[in-house]
Each structure stands twice: as structure tokens, then as C-alpha cells.
Amino acid sequence: MQAWKLKYMIKLHPWLIVLIRILLGIIFIYASYDKILDPGKFARDIANYHIIPMGFENLIALIIPWLELFIGIGLVAGLMVDGASMISGGLMALFILFIFQATLRGFNIECGCGLKEGEMVGWNKILENLVFLGASYLVWHRQQKLFELFPKTPLSD
Amino acid sequence: MSTKQQVKLIITVSVLVGLISNLVRSDAISWVAEPIKVVKNVNDVLLTLSEPEIREIDLGMAKSLHKKGLLFVDARAEEYLSDGMIPDAIANDDVGLLSEQIEYLIGYEKGFVIYCSDDDCGSSEELAYELQDFGYMNIFVFKGGWKSWTNAGLEIEIHD
Structure with a gap:
């Protein structure tokens, strides 16, 4: 019975990773949508963190949403999943740092995460992003490359 | 294609699309934020x-x-x-x-x-x-x- 369970788990695992990968991708695509439509608002959300010098928040606000969209599409469609999951992890680590310092400094600001209107920074957001960081790590360190269109590797299905 | 090449490609495309989209959109923002x-x-x-x-x-x-x-x-x-x-x-x-x-x-x-x-x-x-x-x-x-x-x-x- 135990052996059957273990075998089942091992078989299930790669599919679970595919599911996590697709969900993470959908979250990134969804999060990018409003930011692409209104980069000005996203730039102001970034500025509220008081961490970016010399007005560079506008440039960041123009680039990050597209980065989120492309890694989201990559994760959903199985395109350049290694690169997409690595950038996804990097972005999550960066977001956690931003929110962490704002929370410590007692800022009462919108997080600008793009998932829900009016979400404020705080420990809940840090925890949420830690979960996404963990998901990115799982995808990056996946054992089998299932449903991946490009690049094709001997491991891909 | 190595992971490093993938990362470079995704970032390059994102930067280019982000900057070009701001050039063509009607509600473009300034490249650098100006203080109020x-x-x-x-x-x-x-x-x-x-x-x-x-x-x-x-x-x-x-x-x-x-x-x-x-x-x-x-x-x-x-x-x-x-x-x-x-x-x-x-x-x-x-x-x-x-x-x-x-x-x-x-x-x-x-x-x-x-x-x-x-x-x-x-x-x-x-x-x-x-x-x-x-x-x-x-x-x-x-x-x-x-x-x-x-x-x-x-x-x-x-x-x-």
C-alpha cells in the first residue's frame, strides 16, 4: 500500500508542478493587465515606496508589467519556462523586499501588486508573495518538463 | 537555449515593448517622473x-x-x-x-x-x-x- 502511494505521488508530482506553473502564469498575466493599461498609476504606486531614486519609477512602471505579461505567457504556454520561472522568482524576491521595508517603515500605502484594487502593504502581502516565490522555485527545479513547447529538451514530453 | 539566454531574451523583449508602447500610446508617461x-x-x-x-x-x-x-x-x-x-x-x-x-x-x-x-x-x-x-x-x-x-x-x- 505504502509503495503504491509513493509511486502515485511520484507520478502525480510532475502534473502538480504543471498546474502550479500554469496558475502562476495566469496570476502574472492578470497582475500585468491593469499596470499595462495605466502605467502612470503603477508608477505612483512604486513612488509611494520611497525607495527608487531620481524618478526612475516611470521607467520601471513601463517595463515590469510587460515582463510580468511575458513570463506569464511563458509559464502558461510552456515557453522558455526555465527563464520565466527564474525571473518570476527574482521579481517575487524584489516585491517581498519592497513590501517588507514599507511595512517596517509603517507606510500605509497600496501595494500596487495588480491583483486586487486597493490592497495595502503588510504581512499578508509578504506571505502571499512568499507563496508565489515558493511556486517559482518549484517550477524552476522541476524534474520533468511536461507540456513545454520551447525549448524542446530530451526531458520534454 | 540556456536559462541565461532565455532570461536575457525575455528581459530584452519586455524592455523594448515597454518603451515602444509608451512612444505610441496617447496617454504616454514621461520617462522619468517629475516631482509635483x-x-x-x-x-x-x-x-x-x-x-x-x-x-x-x-x-x-x-x-x-x-x-x-x-x-x-x-x-x-x-x-x-x-x-x-x-x-x-x-x-x-x-x-x-x-x-x-x-x-x-x-x-x-x-x-x-x-x-x-x-x-x-x-x-x-x-x-x-x-x-x-x-x-x-x-x-x-x-x-x-x-x-x-x-x-x-x-x-x-x-x-x-
């Missing part, structure tokens, strides 16, 4: 503007404008309003209803002041941009907001 202009002279507040503007004021100016009877708008979320508000200020979480209220009270041309909880809150600036989209011409963001007002021991109004 600070108003130092009360007379500047009363000027009629030909272009819509959002400008910043400090506590001293906020006090003067409050004395002159300018409308104050509280941008804090509803749950914070029970602490009190600047006297005669209005607030509404629904920006559409808030806009209707401002239009009814002072119209689109006259200046009004928006404040939030403190120096770092950001919601006053956010609301200012939203209201500017509704057509308001002359908006002032009170930097320091509720915190600096109460720290200065100025009068407040508590609603039930």
Missing part, C-alpha cells in the same frame, strides 16, 4: 488655470487655504475617518460620487485640497489624478496630511 510643483504663494492658488494642474502644499499653506474656505477632501479609507477629519472636509470611497459632490459644491474650475494620513500615504496623490481625469482643473495635495494637521494641534471634526 510646490505652491508657496497663496495668490498662486487663486489663479484660474488654462491647463489642469496638481500641485503640492505644506501645512502652513493648508492652514491658510482652510481659513480662506477652500474645500478639503479626505482621501483616507472610510475606517480611518472615525478618528476625525479636518473641519468641513468631505470624503467618499466612491470616486464617482465624490466627484459629483465636488462638482455640486464648487464646480470644476475652483481649487480644492486633498489630504491623506501622512507624508507617505500616497492616496491623496492617487485620488488627485483620478479626479483630474474627471475634469477638475486645480487640485492641491496636502503633504503631511492628517498627521501633520493633528500634530500641529489644529482643529478637527469628529463625526458619529
Whole structure:
């Protein structure tokens, strides 16, 4: 019975990773949508963190949403999943740092995460992003490359 | 294709698309953010503007404008309003209803002041941009907001 369970788990695992990968991708695509439509608002959300010098928040606000969209599409469609999951992890680590310092400094600001209107920074957001960081790590360190269109590797299905 | 090459490609494409999209869109933003202009002279507040503007004021100016009877708008979320508000200020979480209220009270041309909880809150600036989209011409963001007002021991109004 135990052996059957273990075998089942091992078989299930790669599919679970595919599911996590697709969900993470959908979250990134969804999060990018409003930011692409209104980069000005996203730039102001970034500025509220008081961490970016010399007005560079506008440039960041123009680039990050597209980065989120492309890694989201990559994760959903199985395109350049290694690169997409690595950038996804990097972005999550960066977001956690931003929110962490704002929370410590007692800022009462919108997080600008793009998932829900009016979400404020705080420990809940840090925890949420830690979960996404963990998901990115799982995808990056996946054992089998299932449903991946490009690049094709001997491991891909 | 190695992971490093994938990362480089995704980042390069994102940078290019992000920058090019800003060149072609009608509501493009400046490449580098410019700080909001600070108003130092009360007379500047009363000027009629030909272009819509959002400008910043400090506590001293906020006090003067409050004395002159300018409308104050509280941008804090509803749950914070029970602490009190600047006297005669209005607030509404629904920006559409808030806009209707401002239009009814002072119209689109006259200046009004928006404040939030403190120096770092950001919601006053956010609301200012939203209201500017509704057509308001002359908006002032009170930097320091509720915190600096109460720290200065100025009068407040508590609603039930």
C-alpha cells in the first residue's frame, strides 16, 4: 500500500508542478493587465515606496508589467519556462523586499501588486508573495518538463 | 537555449515593448517622473488655470487655504475617518460620487485640497489624478496630511 502511494505521488508530482506553473502564469498575466493599461498609476504606486531614486519609477512602471505579461505567457504556454520561472522568482524576491521595508517603515500605502484594487502593504502581502516565490522555485527545479513547447529538451514530453 | 539566454531574451523583449508602447500610446508617461510643483504663494492658488494642474502644499499653506474656505477632501479609507477629519472636509470611497459632490459644491474650475494620513500615504496623490481625469482643473495635495494637521494641534471634526 505504502509503495503504491509513493509511486502515485511520484507520478502525480510532475502534473502538480504543471498546474502550479500554469496558475502562476495566469496570476502574472492578470497582475500585468491593469499596470499595462495605466502605467502612470503603477508608477505612483512604486513612488509611494520611497525607495527608487531620481524618478526612475516611470521607467520601471513601463517595463515590469510587460515582463510580468511575458513570463506569464511563458509559464502558461510552456515557453522558455526555465527563464520565466527564474525571473518570476527574482521579481517575487524584489516585491517581498519592497513590501517588507514599507511595512517596517509603517507606510500605509497600496501595494500596487495588480491583483486586487486597493490592497495595502503588510504581512499578508509578504506571505502571499512568499507563496508565489515558493511556486517559482518549484517550477524552476522541476524534474520533468511536461507540456513545454520551447525549448524542446530530451526531458520534454 | 540556456536559462541565461532565455532570461536575457525575455528581459530584452519586455524592455523594448515597454518603451515602444509608451512612444505610441496617447496617454504616454514621461520617462522619468517629475516631482509635483510646490505652491508657496497663496495668490498662486487663486489663479484660474488654462491647463489642469496638481500641485503640492505644506501645512502652513493648508492652514491658510482652510481659513480662506477652500474645500478639503479626505482621501483616507472610510475606517480611518472615525478618528476625525479636518473641519468641513468631505470624503467618499466612491470616486464617482465624490466627484459629483465636488462638482455640486464648487464646480470644476475652483481649487480644492486633498489630504491623506501622512507624508507617505500616497492616496491623496492617487485620488488627485483620478479626479483630474474627471475634469477638475486645480487640485492641491496636502503633504503631511492628517498627521501633520493633528500634530500641529489644529482643529478637527469628529463625526458619529
